[in-house]
Amino acid sequence: MSETVSFKCPNCGSPLKYSAEQGLFACEFCDSTFTFDEVKDADVNAETPFDWGDYAANVPEEHLDGMVSYVCRSCGAEVVTDAVTAATHCPYCGNVMVMEENLSGLLKPNGVIPFRVDKKKLKDIVRQYCSGKRLLPNNFLDTHKIEEVKGVYVPFWLYDCRADGTMSFDATRVRTWADSQYYYTETSRYLVNCEGGMGFAKVPADGSQRMDDALMDSIEPYDLAELKEYAPGYLSGFFADRFDDDAEACLPRIDRRVQNTLAEAFRTSLRGFATAVPVHRNLHLSNTSVKYVLLPVYLITASYQGETYRFAVNGQTGKMTGNLPISKGKYWAWFLGISAVISGLFALANFV
Amino acid sequence: MKTLKRFLTLLLLLLPTLLLPGLRAAAESPAAAGEGGGTVRIIDKAGIWSAATESEYEQGAAELAEQYGTDVVLLSVRALQDASTGDRFFATASAFAEAYYNMNGYGSGEDRSGMLFLFCKEPGNLQYAFYAAGREAADYGAEDTAYLKDEIRPYLEGGDYDGAARRYLELAKEHEAGGRFDGNRVKADSSNYLWTFGLALLVAWAITSSMKRRMRPVQEASAARTYTVRNSFELRRYDEVYLGTTVSKQPRNQNRQPGR
Numbered sequence: 181m182s183e184t185v186s187f188k189c190p191n192c193g194s195p196l197k198y199s200a201e202q203g204l205f206a207c208e209f210c211d212s213t214f215t216f217d218e219v220k221d222a223d224v225n226a227e228t229p230f231d232w233g234d235y236a237a238n239v240p241e242e243h244l245d246g247m248v249s250y251v252c253r254s255c256g257a258e259v260v261t262d263a264v265t266a267a268t269h270c271p272y273c274g275n276v277m278v279m280e281e282n283l284s285g286l287l288k289p290n291g292v293i294p295f296r297v298d299k300k301k302l303k304d305i306v307r308q309y310c311s312g313k314r315l316l317p318n319n320f321l322d323t324h325k326i327e328e329v330k331g332v333y334v335p336f337w338l339y340d341c342r343a344d345g346t347m348s349f350d351a352t353r354v355r356t357w358a359d360s361q362y363y364y365t366e367t368s369r370y371l372v373n374c375e376g377g378m379g380f381a382k383v384p385a386d387g388s389q390r391m392d393d394a395l396m397d398s399i400e401p402y403d404l405a406e407l408k409e410y411a412p413g414y415l416s417g418f419f420a421d422r423f424d425d426d427a428e429a430c431l432p433r434i435d436r437r438v439q440n441t442l443a444e445a446f447r448t449s450l451r452g453f454a455t456a457v458p459v460h461r462n463l464h465l466s467n468t469s470v471k472y473v474l475l476p477v478y479l480i481t482a483s484y485q486g487e488t489y490r491f492a493v494n495g496q497t498g499k500m501t502g503n504l505p506i507s508k509g510k511y512w513a514w515f516l517g518i519s520a521v522i523s524g525l526f527a528l529a530n531f532v
Numbered sequence: 533m534k535t536l537k538r539f540l541t542l543l544l545l546l547l548p549t550l551l552l553p554g555l556r557a558a559a560e561s562p563a564a565a566g567e568g569g570g571t572v573r574i575i576d577k578a579g580i581w582s583a584a585t586e587s588e589y590e591q592g593a594a595e596l597a598e599q600y601g602t603d604v605v606l607l608s609v610r611a612l613q614d615a616s617t618g619d620r621f622f623a624t625a626s627a628f629a630e631a632y633y634n635m636n637g638y639g640s641g642e643d644r645s646g647m648l649f650l651f652c653k654e655p656g657n658l659q660y661a662f663y664a665a666g667r668e669a670a671d672y673g674a675e676d677t678a679y680l681k682d683e684i685r686p687y688l689e690g691g692d693y694d695g696a697a698r699r700y701l702e703l704a705k706e707h708e709a710g711g712r713f714d715g716n717r718v719k720a721d722s723s724n725y726l727w728t729f730g731l732a733l734l735v736a737w738a739i740t741s742s743m744k745r746r747m748r749p750v751q752e753a754s755a756a757r758t759y760t761v762r763n764s765f766e767l768r769r770y771d772e773v774y775l776g777t778t779v780s781k782q783p784r785n786q787n788r789q790p791g792r
Contacts, residue, residue, distance in 0.1 A: 313746060313747055314743055315740075315743050315744065315746075315747050316747065346769075351772075358784065360784070361783065361784055362781040362782060362783055362784060363781065363782045363783075363784060364779060364780070364781050365779065365780050365781075365782075366777060366778070366779045367777065367778050367779075367780075368774070368776070368777045369774075369775040369776055369777070369778075370772045370773060370774055370775060371772070371773040371775055372770070372771070372772050372773075373769065373770070373771050373773070374767060374769065374770055375767075375768045375769035375770075376765065376766050376767040376768045376769070377765075377766060377768075378760055378761070378764045378765040378766070379760070379761035379764035380756055380759045380760055380761060381759055381760075381761050382759055383756045383759040384759075392750070393752055394750045394751050394752045395750050397751070397752050397753035398749060398750045398751065398753075400753065400758070401758045433752075434756070436754070437753055437754060437755055437756040438756050440754050440755045440756075441755045441756045441757055441760060444755065444757075445765050446767075449767050449770065501749055501750055502749075502750060503747065503748045503749070503750050504747045504748070505747075506744060506747050506748075511740060511743075511744070514736075514739070514740050514743065515736045515737070515740045516736075518732070518735065518736035518739050518740070519729070519732045519733050519735075519736040520732075522728075522731070522732035522735050522736065523725075523728055523729055523732040526728035526731070526732065527725070527728065
């Protein structure tokens with residue numbers, strides 16, 4: 181049986197929740213609010229920050245497997261979760277449960293960005309996200325059923341690194357001129373070789389297998405200057421997971437992004453060429469260091485006409501993403517309408 | 533009885549009004565006016581047309597004259613010289629066609645509307661010209677004239693003179709009926725419409741695809757531009773190795789569409 185940490189109001193002993201709107205910890209029963217420092221004093225918070233090297237050397241892989249049971253300190257019920265859940269709610273009394281062992285010691289995050297977007301504003305955010313989407317079925321906003329809205333602290337890796345390497349392009353310069361009889365095109369080919377590098381800071385990659393990587397990438401960026409020192413108190417009122425994709429497993433995603441960015445920088449450094457096709461690329465990462473942080477995400481699951489749609493909202497900036505249903509009728513109406521209008525305009529121009 | 537008298541009086545008064553246009557048209561017709569050159573609209577001085585073709589042509593040209601008030605003349609000669617044009621030798625087929633049309637009194641109405649297609653069959657030299665006068669000069673623009681010539685040329689080059697006469701008459705009828713060469717335009721327009729429709733479908737596909745992409749924005753990030761350290765990009769080496777030059781040329785008129 182594992183231990184959990186729950187945060188209770190120093191005044192009345194009821195569970196505390198972090199209010200994204202106020203940036204304070206609030207008690208729903210006696211309406212008291214507390215600052216982070218006030219809560220922090222009550223937290224067991226003496227461990228050293230996360231170090232990937234220490235973790236990789238000391239934590240066996242099977243650490244992430246299986247189910248774990250916890251006892252709710254509020255009602256005493258036994259709550260079973262998977263090994264990566266770091267914060268949840270007791271299904272019996274609603275008490276916030278933080279699984280301390282998943283966020284302490286070697287697993288203690290280096291930082292956290294608290295929720296700033298209040299859950300009450302999600303309805304407006306969803307409505308705004310759907311506005312202007314011309315292929316959205318007319319009745320989607322009225323008839324879709326929100327099955328679940330969860331505020332989750334998602335484990336992210338932040339990589340600081342440097343990319344260096346060489347790249348070659350087959351590039352052409354083109355000059356054209358004409359005389360009374362012909363148009364001339366002169367194409368000069370060059371092999372352009374570049375060598376260089378650039379630095380990257382805090383490139384994020386989610387470390388949760390449960391989260392869709394594309395969905396998490398799509399709600400970037402976070403303002404990482406607002407990273408705060410991790411304290412369990414921030415988790416109250418929200419769900420949280422610990423990572424189950426480790427920093428090494430996520431590195432290829434970062435490697436791809438960083439290399440593409442350096443390649444793009446090389447390409448833009450070429451001047452005066454009409455075309456440039458990469459023919460050689462040897463780029464590599466170095467000086468990689470990684471931090472483990474928790475970033476706020478609202479996950480919304482909605483159903484519409486038997487299909488399930490998942491959306492994510494950046495809990496800091498309010499940026500929303502997620503694939504929406506497409507009305508086939510509207511799609512064809514637009515397609516044929518645009519075709520007809522353009523055909524008509526051309527026909528009119530031809531006639532005139 | 534009184535009513536009958538009034539009706540007859542009214543009829544007598546209206547009769548000139550009803551008959552006047554017909555009388556006027558008859559007066560303006562070359563045949564009615566007795567202009568001998570106007571009645572014969574196929575003149576075969578080169579001896580290239582069969583009697584059946586000439587008869588068929590005359591009948592068709594007479595119908596056109598009656599229906600549209602225009603003379604559609606077809607002329608073949610062996611040289612650009614003729615007694616009816618003062619035996620003067622003309623340097624160009626166009627000048628000869630114009631002189632022949634005017635000096636032989638062709639044309640209908642005050643503006644002498646009509647047209648003449650000339651075929652000069654000099655040994656080893658194929659010449660032809662088209663001349664339009666009056667209303668027809670305005671109706672036959674450069675495009676229609678070029679189209680008409682292009683349509684008849686293959687018959688002449690192939691030695692099918694009867695076919696050329698028939699095609700000329702067909703084209704003249706088509707032009708009179710439609711104001712211009714509808715068939716020509718229909719062909720061109722249908723081609724244009726196909727292109728236009730194809731282009732419209734392409735544009736519609738591009739726009740709707742963009743709309744679809746807005747509905748499906750979720751995709752893995754492929755770059756990390758937001759996370760580059762400011763001013764950290766350093767280009768330590770940059771060199772260009774010249775590999776060679778090629779020059780291609782294209783005729784200036786290659787992109788132009790052939791004239792219709």
